Amino acid sequence: MVAPAVAAVPEDAPIAWPAPDLSLLEDRQSALPAFPLDRLPPAWRRWTAHAAHGASAPVDHVALSLLTVAAGLVGAARRIAPSTSWSEPCVLWTALIGPPSSGKTPALATSLRLVQAIAQAQQADFDDAGNRRAAAQADQRERWKAAIKHAIRNRLPWPDMPAAPLPARPETRPLALDDAGIETLAGALQATPRGLLLTRDGSSPWLRDMVRGRGGLWLSAWSGMACSVVPKDGPPIRIDCPAVSVLGTARPDAIAAAFAGDDDSIAARFLFAWPRRPPFQALADAVPPADDAAAALARLQHLPDGPRDMPLTPEALLVLDRFRLAHYADASGLQGREAAWWGKGPGIVLRLAGVLTLLDEAMGVADMSEPAQVPAWAMQSAASLWRDYLWPHARAVLGMAGASAHHHHARLVLRWLASRSLDGVSREQVRREALAQAVNAAGADQVIELLVDAGWLHAIEQRVGSRGPLRRRWLVNPALRSAVSSPRGSGERKGPMPKAWEGEG
Known part of the structure; x- marks a missing residue:
């Protein structure tokens, strides 16, 4: 996998942190009004x-x-x-x-x-009406049968089937x-x-x-x-x-x-x-x-x-x-x-x-x-x-x-880092822990690159053990802790509409 194209510095090199992009921390939900x-x-x-x-x-x-x-x-x-x-x-x-x-x-x-x-x-009304309709039909049929028997006994013409109205079917x-x-x-x-x-x-x-x-x-x-x-x-x-x-x-x-x-x-x-x-x-x-x-x-x-x-x-x-x-x-x-x-x-x-x-x-x-x-x-x-x-x-x-999906993921990563008070992080931590594998390795690289550009992360080369290989990690801007505990604004932007329209009535 290709890591973000940023220059890495030794672990002990001093870092001049830029002013981070606070817009990534804006929580659009936090100050939304409750339902009136x-x-x-x-x-x-x-x-x-x-x-x-x-x-x-x-x-x-x-x-x-x-x-x-x-x-x-x-x-x-x-x-x-x-x-x-x-x-x-x-x-x-x-x-x-x-x-x-x-x-x-x-x-x-x-x-x-x-x-x-x-x-x-x-459905209960429908079933009840159906039962009443069926009962009325059965009653009509029995009356008709009785009328036919009477006609046979008295050698009268057979009556027609009665056309009495049946209960309406809802x-x-x-x-x-x-x-x-x-x-x-x-x-x-x-x-x-x-x-x-x-x-x-x-x-x-x-x-x-x-x-x-x-x-x-x-x-x-x-x-x-x-x-x-x-x-x-x-x-x-x-x-x-x-x-x-x-x-x-x-x-x-x-x-x-x-x-x-x-x-x-x-x-x-x-x-x-x-x-x-x-x-x-x-x-x-x-x-x-x-x-x-x-x-x-x-x-x-x-x-x-x-x-x-x-x-x-x-x-x-x-x-x-x-x-x-x-x-x-x-x-x-x-x-x-x-x-x-x-x-x-x-x-x-x-x-x-x-x-x-x-x-x-x-x-x-x-x-x-x-x-x-x-x-x-x-x-x-x-x-x-x-x-x-x-x-x-x-x-x-x-x-x-x-906002792009990368911005959303970057916000999640910042919140995760702040909640754990981490000073540094690896790509696998970002992908597996912060984002719960919602992205692949390339996607994690893109999120990290966004956070580097925004001044929240800084790439370093960190040696594994005393003689191990150098591996890339990212330091976390110390300003994150205070920024999350007291974020700039809420993201709510209420429209300028005044209440002059309300009037009485």
């Missing part, structure tokens, strides 16, 4: 907090899972319409970001259990899928007039597959507009309402590979949550989440099929316009992925406001009175949630996408 529970309707705040405690999962992931699941149940049945020429379906795409064993999957499961309860109740619609195969997805969408929820697990490169897959289908799934899918075998499949909400988990180190390339159309539509590890909480103190949450989400699923537009109240429209004005003013300073994500802000705020409105109406009311309009409080909460929480998290995640 007060932006959820009151009953759902309590449910989210209790569910997160019981699952030992971040509140952020539980809250975003809830919003996305609710969106998946409503889909294109309701479109949020601030004007007659602009409407947005209740469709959300969410990626829960975190390292392995950080609570992503348990958080996602808190809301999926509610969907499973709805699906089980739907529809069973797919609510959620975990298979993103195009044919499977298209077939499921044909069976539902409002769309569905697609869940994805971080063990597969699902984000990358979405970005590199059939962009036309995914953009139709985002907008809820009709499209056709051409399978590998067979005629085109027409989908009148392909609305698909997406909820998945992903590791931070998968982001750069997923969003590599110049097409930002998929990444710009995702909501990201990348919370810190939650503090320990004893399960003995956990309060079970309210058991009426599944019934509340079922009310969303039972809303009459649409599409039906939900306009904004005059006060909500005023909040939206104030947000759009500030949003427009701050768009000019952004570029690339950040500009693409920022540009989707008003539409996503409308979708969030619609979901918040419907969630609020559904909870705790057996006979849900469907809201006629989106109120100002929902628009205010959605706009604040987007600006104060979702924007910083998206910026941090998209920043990872812009």
